[in-house]
Amino acid sequence: xxxxxxxxxxxxxxxxxxxxxxxxxxxxxxxxxxxxxxxxxxxxxxxxxxxxxxxxxxxxxxxxxxxxxxxxxxxxxxxxxxxxxxxxxxxxxxxxxxxxxxxxxxxxxxxxxxxxxxxxxxxxxxxxxxxxxxxxxxxxxxxxxxxxxxxxxxxxxxxxxxxxxxxxxxxxxxx
Amino acid sequence: xxxxxxxxxxxxxxxxxxxxxxxxxxxxxxxxxxxxxxxxxxxxxxxxxxxxxxxxxxxxxxxxxxxxxxxxxxxxxxxxxxxxxxxxxxxxxxxxxxxxxxxxxxxx
Numbered sequence: 001x002x003x004x005x006x007x008x009x010x011x012x013x014x015x016x017x018x019x020x021x022x023x024x025x026x027x028x029x030x031x032x033x034x035x036x037x038x039x040x041x042x043x044x045x046x047x048x049x050x051x052x053x054x055x056x057x058x059x060x061x062x063x064x065x066x067x068x069x070x071x072x073x074x075x076x077x078x079x080x081x082x083x084x085x086x087x088x089x090x091x092x093x094x095x096x097x098x099x100x101x102x103x104x105x106x107x108x109x110x111x112x113x114x115x116x117x118x119x120x121x122x123x124x125x126x127x128x129x130x131x132x133x134x135x136x137x138x139x140x141x142x143x144x145x146x147x148x149x150x151x152x153x154x155x156x157x158x159x160x161x162x163x164x165x166x167x168x169x170x171x172x173x174x175x
Numbered sequence: 176x177x178x179x180x181x182x183x184x185x186x187x188x189x190x191x192x193x194x195x196x197x198x199x200x201x202x203x204x205x206x207x208x209x210x211x212x213x214x215x216x217x218x219x220x221x222x223x224x225x226x227x228x229x230x231x232x233x234x235x236x237x238x239x240x241x242x243x244x245x246x247x248x249x250x251x252x253x254x255x256x257x258x259x260x261x262x263x264x265x266x267x268x269x270x271x272x273x274x275x276x277x278x279x280x281x282x283x
Contacts, residue, residue: 003177014179021191028195031218032202040202040214047195051221054191057182058232063242070249075217075256082210082260086267105204113197120189127234134231134238139246142239154250161254169261171268 017057024050037083045076062136188229195222209263209273213256220252 004010027050030043052067132138143151181187195218202215224245231241267273 004179006179011179014177014182017182018178024191025194028198028218031214032198032205037208037210037214040211044214044217047218048221051195051225054188054225055228058188058228059238060228060232060242063228063245066246066249070253071217071221075253078256078260079210079214079217082263086210086264086273101205105201108204109197109201112200113193116193116196117190120186120193125185125234128236130238131236132239134242138237138239139242142237143243147243150247154247158250158254161257165257165261168258169264171265 016053020050020053020057024054038080041076041079041083044079045072048072048076059134062139185229185233188225188232192222192225192229195219195225198222207275209266209275210260212275213259213263216259217252217256220248224248 004014006015024047027043027045027047031040031047032043034040034043048067048071052064052072055061055064055067199215199217199219199222202218203212206212206215227241227245227248231238231245235241263273266278270278272278
């Protein structure tokens, strides 16, 4: 495939994708390495926003919206509440435990990354012909027909998780 | 294959998902704070979801399946975050710390 011109529509799409990669990687790097927890949280917000952009590129604006709504809007806000409730000022720094854990973690993460990307690059992926287009309408129909059992189960799991979270966090509270 | 067209290839997304996953592993191994480890676990989940969505876009006959799968991962991640953070708060009430170095009651 020939490379598109930089200032054509395709070229602009490519540039936006590269910017998205940079944003997501920066966010993920901050989330994994920042010394203060609240900065790691800000990093993961940036990272999740970038991942939502990837979902948009993967033909799924619905999932991009859900990513922003659930991850950025709900999970990250919950984590920020937990940081404010449960991280005293003197322990808000959370660097590596000892001198060895940083390099060891780097080696392990590097091995996992190398292995998985070698697997992705060497495998010959065989695409199937599409039988559907994956619109929001189709997702809704499949959720309530083929996957209705899983849908109900996940509702119960979420309900139990909410009740359990309240019960666990309530324990030991005075007043 | 130029740098401007890499968004049309499955491998780009797979390598990128692996990158997010290994960043999460690095965070999980090096952090010594429970909340920091939870943040790293969320990073790993994001990498996994990205893999599912990439396969869903490029390989699967019915592209609704992968989106439903990623949606379920999000629901499980939300439940995990709620339970995990309430445990962190309970641990903090009990021990007055969330540092994994200090939570050593069962250590021999």
